[in-house]
Amino acid sequence: SSLFDNKFLSDVTIKFGGQQLSCHKVVLARKSEYFYRAFSSQFSVAWSNEVDLGDDEDLEAIRAMFRHMYDLPYVQIRLFTDTDSTNEDLLFHIGIFTAADKYDVATLRPLVVKKFKALMETNWESESFATSIQKFTGPSAGHLADNTLQTAAAAFCAEKLPQLIKSDAFVKMIQEEEPFTGRLLTGFLEGGNGDYIIQLKTCKKSDCRNTDPSTAKDFSCPHCVVCGISGSTGVHTGIGYEYGLVDYKKARLL
Numbered sequence: 106s107s108l109f110d111n112k113f114l115s116d117v118t119i120k121f122g123g124q125q126l127s128c129h130k131v132v133l134a135r136k137s138e139y140f141y142r143a144f145s146s147q148f149s150v151a152w153s154n155e156v157d158l159g160d161d162e163d164l165e166a167i168r169a170m171f172r173h174m175y176d177l178p179y180v181q182i183r184l185f186t187d188t189d190s191t192n193e194d195l196l197f198h199i200g201i202f203t204a205a206d207k208y209d210v211a212t213l214r215p216l217v218v219k220k221f222k223a224l225m226e227t228n229w230e231s232e233s234f235a236t237s238i239q240k241f242t243g244p245s246a247g248h249l250a251d252n253t254l255q256t257a258a259a260a261f262c263a264e265k266l267p268q269l270i271k272s273d274a275f276v277k278m279i280q281e282e283e284p285f286t287g288r289l290l291t292g293f294l295e296g297g298n299g300d301y302i303i304q305l306k307t308c309k310k311s312d313c314r315n316t317d318p319s320t321a322k323d324f325s326c327p328h329c330v331v332c333g334i335s336g337s338t339g340v341h342t343g344i345g346y347e348y349g350l351v352d353y354k355k356a357r358l359l
Contacts (some may be wrong), residue, residue, distance in 0.1 A: 108132065109175040121158040121167050128171065136174040138209035166200030173205075173213045194224055195237035202254045203247065218254050225261045235274040238262065239281070 108114070108129060115127040133140040143150045150156060158167065169179035179201060198221045205213040228234060238258055240246065249255065262269060269275045 109172060109177055116154060118155045119158065119171070120155065121162045122160050122164045124164060124168070126168070126171055133171075133174055136210055136212060138211070140208065163200035163204065165197060166204045169197075169201050170204045170208065170210055170213060173210065173216075179213065179216070195221070195228070195234070196240060198224065199237065199241050199254070202251075203241070203249065206249045206251050209250075214251055214253065218257050221254060222257055222261065225258070229261070229265055229269070232274060235269075235272065235278040239278045 110126045110128075112127045115129055117128050117130050117133070119126045119128050119133075130140070130144045134144050135141075143156070145151065173179045198217050202214060202217040202221070204210075205217065225234075241249070242255055242258065
């Protein structure tokens with residue numbers, strides 16, 4: 106939009122962290138419930154031509170949020186000096202979501218969640234992944250009124266947990282944020298030799314029951330973990346199941 110940071114018809118200057126933007130109250134009020142309430146209130150900010158957001162803001166995230174309010178892409182204008190830009194990308198989007206939550210920009214938050222999911226998919230093996238997730242999860246994180254980003258991150262980490270739990274950084278993050286829960290979780294998932302153990306069903310056919318667990322496949326219950334055929338169909342009718350400990354890590358890798 107040509108009106109972004111344009112003094113033409115601007116009726117309010119937004120200041121933050123030593124920077125400022127020439128804005129338009131009607132544009133901000135259209136996208137932000139925070140600014141709508143501010144500009145329609147009985148307080149002095151309603152007729153003031155200057156709003157100071159303070160110095161404790163993520164400057165790039167705030168600027169990106171205002172770009173969105175003017176229907177512009179919230180592009181990241183940054184030259185990375187670090188060879189690993191993954192952490193910067195994730196933290197940038199966490200910052201934008203936090204700003205959109207604070208200033209109640211409802212149309213921006215879903216866009217950030219969608220992009221954040223894509224970033225997690227491609228960068229979860231990065232050394233800095235756990236550091237980024239820790240930024241907005243657990244007791245040490247700030248409170249967010251909208252928890253959709255936290256929910257998305259939790260769901261993704263749950264899906265990747267068998268792999269993530271092998272990362273010292275991820276385990277450390279869990280234990281630092283929730284000490285007892287972290288120790289309980291890692292203790293449950295790690296066997297005495299570091300393998301993951303879970304009970305899976307095998308049918309009572311001798312060739313399945315006696316199969317080396319390391320060659321087993323991970324079929325969903327109620328299927329036999331070895332041959333994958335349900336106990337209620339075909340040759341397995343009436344045979345039934347027995348439970349046996351199967352090396353979950355080996356099964357997953359095959």
